[in-house]
Amino acid sequence: MSVVARQGFKYSVIGYIATLIGMFSIFIFTNNLFFYGTLRYLMSAAEMLVPFVVLGISYSNVKFFGRAQEDGKNQNMLSLSLALIFINFLLFLVIFLLIPFFFPEFTKMKIWENKKFILPLVLILSLCAVFNRYISNYKRIVVSNIFDNLLPKLANLGSFCLFFYFQFSEQIALAFFFGMFALMLTGYIYYTNKLEKVKLDFSRDYFKKDNFYKEFAAYSFFGFLGTFGNHMAINNYMIGEFIGEEEIAVYSILLALISLISIPQLGLFNISAPIIRKNLADGDMEELDRFHKKTSLTIYFLGAVLFSCIMVGFPYLINFMPKKGDLLKMYEPVIWIWGSAVLIDLATGFNGNIISLSKYYKFNIIVMLLLAGLTISLNWYFINHTNLSLVGIALSTAISVTIYNVIKVIFNYFMFKVSPFSIEMIFVSIICTLAITVAIILPVFENQFINLIYKPAVVLILIFIGNHFTKIFPIEEYLNMKFIKSVLKFK
Numbered sequence: 001m002s003v004v005a006r007q008g009f010k011y012s013v014i015g016y017i018a019t020l021i022g023m024f025s026i027f028i029f030t031n032n033l034f035f036y037g038t039l040r041y042l043m044s045a046a047e048m049l050v051p052f053v054v055l056g057i058s059y060s061n062v063k064f065f066g067r068a069q070e071d072g073k074n075q076n077m078l079s080l081s082l083a084l085i086f087i088n089f090l091l092f093l094v095i096f097l098l099i100p101f102f103f104p105e106f107t108k109m110k111i112w113e114n115k116k117f118i119l120p121l122v123l124i125l126s127l128c129a130v131f132n133r134y135i136s137n138y139k140r141i142v143v144s145n146i147f148d149n150l151l152p153k154l155a156n157l158g159s160f161c162l163f164f165y166f167q168f169s170e171q172i173a174l175a176f177f178f179g180m181f182a183l184m185l186t187g188y189i190y191y192t193n194k195l196e197k198v199k200l201d202f203s204r205d206y207f208k209k210d211n212f213y214k215e216f217a218a219y220s221f222f223g224f225l226g227t228f229g230n231h232m233a234i235n236n237y238m239i240g241e242f243i244g245e246e247e248i249a250v251y252s253i254l255l256a257l258i259s260l261i262s263i264p265q266l267g268l269f270n271i272s273a274p275i276i277r278k279n280l281a282d283g284d285m286e287e288l289d290r291f292h293k294k295t296s297l298t299i300y301f302l303g304a305v306l307f308s309c310i311m312v313g314f315p316y317l318i319n320f321m322p323k324k325g326d327l328l329k330m331y332e333p334v335i336w337i338w339g340s341a342v343l344i345d346l347a348t349g350f351n352g353n354i355i356s357l358s359k360y361y362k363f364n365i366i367v368m369l370l371l372a373g374l375t376i377s378l379n380w381y382f383i384n385h386t387n388l389s390l391v392g393i394a395l396s397t398a399i400s401v402t403i404y405n406v407i408k409v410i411f412n413y414f415m416f417k418v419s420p421f422s423i424e425m426i427f428v429s430i431i432c433t434l435a436i437t438v439a440i441i442l443p444v445f446e447n448q449f450i451n452l453i454y455k456p457a458v459v460l461i462l463i464f465i466g467n468h469f470t471k472i473f474p475i476e477e478y479l480n481m482k483f484i485k486s487v488l489k490f491k
Contacts, residue, residue: 018149022256030321037245040252044236046121053088053126056223058133065137076201124181131188147184155180225365228372238379250327261303261342289418296349296420301473303346304432307339309456312439316452334394341398348405349420374400424472431466435459
């Protein structure tokens with residue numbers, strides 16, 4: 001098995017483990033939504049500020065690694081990148097601390113009140129971002145996935161357990177939370193040094209030669225602009241800042257459930273990127289269109305199946321949570337709205353990846369900025385001018401993500417004559433809608449565990465029957481021993 005194949009397989013395993021931990025944690029976090037909301041707010045606020053410190057430098061460590069390595073200056077590039085992060089952070093810190101002099105109301109915001117936790121976390125995450133991208137040049141993504149995906153979940157879980165079950169003070173629990181990210185940075189440094197011994201080199205001669213620093217800065221700037229599309233971090237921050245800690249906790253829990261729908265999309269870009277790149281290089285738009293439709297249909301079908309099961313199972317799942325998940329039950333419409341938006345995203349497949357790998361990659365940055373602006377504007381409207389709370393945030397996300405994807409679909413159709421949509425997607429939607437409807441109107445038993453099992457089971461059976469007659473998805477190719485053995489093979 002090649003390095004890429006091994007890393008890809010392990011990457012998926014780590015991803016699913018992290019997802020399972022996240023799902024298990026839901027039943028723990030509902031014991032104290034306020035404290036869990038505090039943890040999520042700190043993390044979201046830091047994630048939202050990190051781009052203003054990194055300024056796209058991490059992306060340039062991938063773009064220019066090959067050139068720097070050929071010249072024996074990759075260590076020089078890494079060293080200067082880390083130095084720039086510290087300089088940027090100091091400038092950012094000065095600006096942050098000066099804001100109250102111009103806007104006194106800033107001191108009343110939660111981001112100011114929690115600055116002693118948020119600001120150090122911003123620095124740590126910024127340094128981790130550089131190491132993460134730098135390590136990827138060695139085709140090593142598993143350890144990075146552990147640090148980025150697994151450790152934050154363990155930080156949340158460990159900190160919460162210290163506070164709720166072991167009755168430690170909030171300060172000690174938050175110190176543990178912060179310590180896990182400090183451990184992450186230490187791990188990144190150690191692993192980077194293991195791949196290639198780190199030799200700090202802060203000389204600037206290489207970057208001055210042929211004005212390389214201008215090219216580096218320009219690419220970093222475009223990378224910085226592209227980071228504004230993280231609507232999840234924006235949502236989390238605005239909920240925590242303007243609505244409340246319990247609401248951000250509920251939002252995060254619902255996000256964990258909805259993220260299950262996106263599981264079929266895991267690793268899609270890594271798998272499809274070489275094929276997309278080849279088709280674009282060869283100008284074979286017909287083959288790209290065929291591949292686009294096939295891949296989009298696959299992940300849409302699988303996502304729709306998972307979404308259908310969540311829809312009929314969620315009302316019974318919350319009965320096994322502390323306080324019977326009262327807040328989660330109140331915000332059940334969020335699942336319907338947000339889940340539908342995720343399905344639309346799945347239906348468009350690797351829409352953005354086609355643009356990113358083409359000469360029109362800058363267009364992606366434009367629509368990313370549009371997504372960020374639209375998300376913030378709609379969130380602000382729903383928070384301040386309606387009583388919809390998280391339902392309003394879900395509507396904001398659904399509207400902005402849908403517009404974002406529609407724009408890219410139209411762009412790809414006119415520029416490359418490719419589209420992700422096919423008639424089979426309509427059949428998938430009809431089958432899943434009918435399955436959900438039948439499962440909902442079926443009798444409800446007094447035993448909630450029976451309802452939790454049999455309702456999704458009915459959905460699966462009905463979808464399987466519908467697919468058997470329409471032949472939309474080749475399930476038989478996956479539900480057999482030959483396929484299972486091929487997955488378990490390492491050669």
